[in-house]
Amino acid sequence: MSPSPALRRPSTARPRLVAAALAALLVVLTALVATGVQRPARAAESDSDAVLRIAYSSTVDTFNPFVSIYLTPTGVNRFVYENLVAYGTENEATEGLAESWDTSEDALTWTFTLGDDREWSDGEPVVADDVVFTYTSIMENPETLGANHGLTTNIESVTAVDEKTVEMTLIEPQAANPGFEIPIVPAHVWEDVDDPAAFPADSEVVGSGPFVIESYDETSGTLELVANETYWRGAPEIAGVRYVKYDNVDASVQGLRSGEVDIVGGLTPAQYDTLEADGSGEIATNAGTGRRYLALAINPGATTAGGEAFGDSNPALADPDLRTAILMAVDKEELVDRILGGYGTPGETEVPASYPDFTGFAEGVEPLEFDLDGANALLDEAGYERGPDGTRLDLEGNPLELRLMGDTENADHVQLAEFVGEWLGEIGIAVTPELIGGDAVGERSIAGNYDMYFTSWSLGPDPDFQLSINTCDARPETPGGADNLSESNWCSPEFDALYAEQRTELDPEARSELVRESFSAIYEARVNYPIWYADALEAYRSDRFEGFTLQPEGSGPILGQNGYWGVYGASEVEPGSGGSGAGDGVPGWLLPVGVGAVVLVVGGVLLGRRRSAGDDRE
Amino acid sequence: MSAATWQRRRAGLRESAGEFASYRSGLVGAVLLVLVVLLALAAPPLVPRESLAVTQVTADRNEVPSLAHLLGTDSSGRDVLGMLLWGARASLLVGFAATAMSMVIGTVVGMAAGHFTGLTQGALMRVIDFFLVVPSLVLAIVLSTVLASGLWTIVIAIGVTSWASTARVVRAQTLTIESRAYIERSRALGAGDAHILGRHVLPAVMPLVLANTTLAVGAAIIAESTLAFLGLGDPTTYSWGSMLKRALDTGAATAGFWWQVLPPGIAIVLVVLCFTLVGRALESVLNPVLRSHR
Numbered sequence: 001m002s003p004s005p006a007l008r009r010p011s012t013a014r015p016r017l018v019a020a021a022l023a024a025l026l027v028v029l030t031a032l033v034a035t036g037v038q039r040p041a042r043a044a045e046s047d048s049d050a051v052l053r054i055a056y057s058s059t060v061d062t063f064n065p066f067v068s069i070y071l072t073p074t075g076v077n078r079f080v081y082e083n084l085v086a087y088g089t090e091n092e093a094t095e096g097l098a099e100s101w102d103t104s105e106d107a108l109t110w111t112f113t114l115g116d117d118r119e120w121s122d123g124e125p126v127v128a129d130d131v132v133f134t135y136t137s138i139m140e141n142p143e144t145l146g147a148n149h150g151l152t153t154n155i156e157s158v159t160a161v162d163e164k165t166v167e168m169t170l171i172e173p174q175a176a177n178p179g180f181e182i183p184i185v186p187a188h189v190w191e192d193v194d195d196p197a198a199f200p201a202d203s204e205v206v207g208s209g210p211f212v213i214e215s216y217d218e219t220s221g222t223l224e225l226v227a228n229e230t231y232w233r234g235a236p237e238i239a240g241v242r243y244v245k246y247d248n249v250d251a252s253v254q255g256l257r258s259g260e261v262d263i264v265g266g267l268t269p270a271q272y273d274t275l276e277a278d279g280s281g282e283i284a285t286n287a288g289t290g291r292r293y294l295a296l297a298i299n300p301g302a303t304t305a306g307g308e309a310f311g312d313s314n315p316a317l318a319d320p321d322l323r324t325a326i327l328m329a330v331d332k333e334e335l336v337d338r339i340l341g342g343y344g345t346p347g348e349t350e351v352p353a354s355y356p357d358f359t360g361f362a363e364g365v366e367p368l369e370f371d372l373d374g375a376n377a378l379l380d381e382a383g384y385e386r387g388p389d390g391t392r393l394d395l396e397g398n399p400l401e402l403r404l405m406g407d408t409e410n411a412d413h414v415q416l417a418e419f420v421g422e423w424l425g426e427i428g429i430a431v432t433p434e435l436i437g438g439d440a441v442g443e444r445s446i447a448g449n450y451d452m453y454f455t456s457w458s459l460g461p462d463p464d465f466q467l468s469i470n471t472c473d474a475r476p477e478t479p480g481g482a483d484n485l486s487e488s489n490w491c492s493p494e495f496d497a498l499y500a501e502q503r504t505e506l507d508p509e510a511r512s513e514l515v516r517e518s519f520s521a522i523y524e525a526r527v528n529y530p531i532w533y534a535d536a537l538e539a540y541r542s543d544r545f546e547g548f549t550l551q552p553e554g555s556g557p558i559l560g561q562n563g564y565w566g567v568y569g570a571s572e573v574e575p576g577s578g579g580s581g582a583g584d585g586v587p588g589w590l591l592p593v594g595v596g597a598v599v600l601v602v603g604g605v606l607l608g609r610r611r612s613a614g615d616d617r618e
Numbered sequence: 619m620s621a622a623t624w625q626r627r628r629a630g631l632r633e634s635a636g637e638f639a640s641y642r643s644g645l646v647g648a649v650l651l652v653l654v655v656l657l658a659l660a661a662p663p664l665v666p667r668e669s670l671a672v673t674q675v676t677a678d679r680n681e682v683p684s685l686a687h688l689l690g691t692d693s694s695g696r697d698v699l700g701m702l703l704w705g706a707r708a709s710l711l712v713g714f715a716a717t718a719m720s721m722v723i724g725t726v727v728g729m730a731a732g733h734f735t736g737l738t739q740g741a742l743m744r745v746i747d748f749f750l751v752v753p754s755l756v757l758a759i760v761l762s763t764v765l766a767s768g769l770w771t772i773v774i775a776i777g778v779t780s781w782a783s784t785a786r787v788v789r790a791q792t793l794t795i796e797s798r799a800y801i802e803r804s805r806a807l808g809a810g811d812a813h814i815l816g817r818h819v820l821p822a823v824m825p826l827v828l829a830n831t832t833l834a835v836g837a838a839i840i841a842e843s844t845l846a847f848l849g850l851g852d853p854t855t856y857s858w859g860s861m862l863k864r865a866l867d868t869g870a871a872t873a874g875f876w877w878q879v880l881p882p883g884i885a886i887v888l889v890v891l892c893f894t895l896v897g898r899a900l901e902s903v904l905n906p907v908l909r910s911h912r
Contacts, residue, residue, distance in 0.1 A: 248866075249869070250866060250869060250871045250872050253869075253872045254872070267869070268867075268868050268869035269868075269869075270680060270693065270868055270869035270870060270872065270873040270875065271869035271872040271873060273873065274869075274872050274873040274874065275872075331673075334673075338672070338679060338694060338695065339694075341679065408767070408849045408850075408853055409849055409867075411693075411864065411867035411868050414853045414854065414864070414867070415672070415693070415694055417854055418672045418694065418854055419672050419673055421854070422671050422672060422673040422674075423673055426673075433852065433854045434766070434767070435767060435852065435853050435854065436767060437763070
């Protein structure tokens, strides 16, 4: 088999081509590994001054407090800008910039007195003008500076009575304190900004909270915060906070184990169990009661504020009996058990169990129980007969086929789709799972283009906002318009009346009951069925940090609070001990990356060989 | 067609088969492949689909391999071995379907680009060049984002993006065939484009396409797994790529649930390796350039 001269060229060229292909592969591989396990550069040995390093992997839009709506930057801004009134460790109203506040007899005028010791991090005192500037900026520019505009719609005017007194006049009485949740910015800095909407506010920020932003590197995603020495409750014990970006939670868990980061949130049950069983004594875990619900939403037929129908939902879903039967086929306990591994609470209304004042059903509400036979009986009774293949027919005689939308990047959604699809199959409803990108889910839910989908929402201590997005007014002006704020594309005048009533009810107990009635009304409309309130699963380096304050105390999470308590309370265990963490065993991420590498190399050799056999032939 | 032609072809086939058998690695690959295909076909009776229904399983989540579950269970308590078998169906189906698509496009365009001249050829060659230059994975990702997610979307995404190199190979072969005297003779006898392409060129390029196909299936299987792993497929269908994705999304890497990661990974490597071995052997037998002993 000696090659003839004519064949020499390809045969000598072959190794070179394979080498080239492999080299190209190496680049691809390196890129893959780099994106999968992004290892941020560590700032030069600054461990000794106790910087708490927080791993994150979610999106950052901007740190501009007027504009930002994403979870991570709004969470960061809770550290940077104190609100007029803060949420305490039990989610109660507590001193923020204001040390006291008062309501007039008619509940239309709120007067806030700023504490004398409140200072900006540049040493300037916090004055009433700062508050007036912040609120009026939002109220006058809802389009450009309106991230928190929803909280100001009931405010008529905000005025400075004297240097330390602010007066707010409301349009109608309101139960929720209007001082909550709006980050107050320093007027003396922001007045000089030409275009406040475009101001990045991510370096050498002047703030009033326990930490202020020092710098943000957009490329690596690393955010540096330093302790605010002038913070009125007293400077934090740690020197600062560093947010370190990872592309996935698995990578950040490895970062935690090797000591690259100090705290990781958003763990899966499997990761949590593994870290909990970690015997090194370096890592502690915390399963905090979550403030987020996950629900199965059913499209009852979206309409505009004018009552015009839009969207492509299955018209059969307008029937409440059908929606009830669907939800009766969802076993919440089983889902909490098998998907969350028990780290969660089966859902009731949209208010998670961590808000005792508002969670739970109103009196007289019958919760739906998992009952496949009952669901089948209900459908039989309502006239949905089984077709030849076992799939039921709708009242028009078409097979009952429903789409179930979810976020393909969310492992919970993927697993939920399998469970719900199988259960609905048992009651004769054919389900087509549509797992698509998270942005596409958002777009389609706004456009009303869904039958059912998985949705989740974090709730603040005051439920007003969550209720407001269920009113008829939350519907869009035009079909599928971007102004569609409606949570479930549902509208009920009875609910709107309840909503208005709770909003102006100033007696806390009476309001609690009204809020429960309002959320129960959503529940009974069968348009949004909370499946669970998942626990916030977190792990941290207990050999480096301790003293995290939970919210609520004793049961809540460290990160993602309605406030800054968790990180503000942190203190170093043993100053300067950091050092290089001992990596225990083979890093888990090596496994899949290794398998991927083998696959790619084999593929690469294959491709390289194909080229070698084909290229030189012409 | 005369009996003599058939006889000649049968003899040629027999000769090729005998030659193929002399490549031991190719033979091993072929035997393993037949085994995998048989297992994939036998999946429904071996592992009834109901036994993988998440609402029916009785096993715990993430069980370690045992006699009851040889490869353990996944995050929903499903048997990993069962999913592996079902996943073989998706991976092979996508592999074959996408390759068929890519081969048809590649052969037609390649033959046309070799046969016609002038503007037609120029235009076709630029189209081929475009698809050669654009990174096919990126193009496939874009395609599967635009189209609705599902197995067939992946088939289309791979098929549409991977035909260009086949077209180049086929074109080269077409050029050499068409320079032969017998083509000129049939042209002189009045044969049209269709006759020349269908009767003379196509049979002559077929062996090459066949060898190419076997190699391309492996690449398509990898592409399928990659796309599924990146979350672009339908995550509720069982495929090796979606098994890997599920394992990573639920934290199997951290927890050390190797039985959820290694089986699909090794299965991909093994099947792709088999296709490569078979393809290489076939290529050596059928490709006139690589056929060194004549």
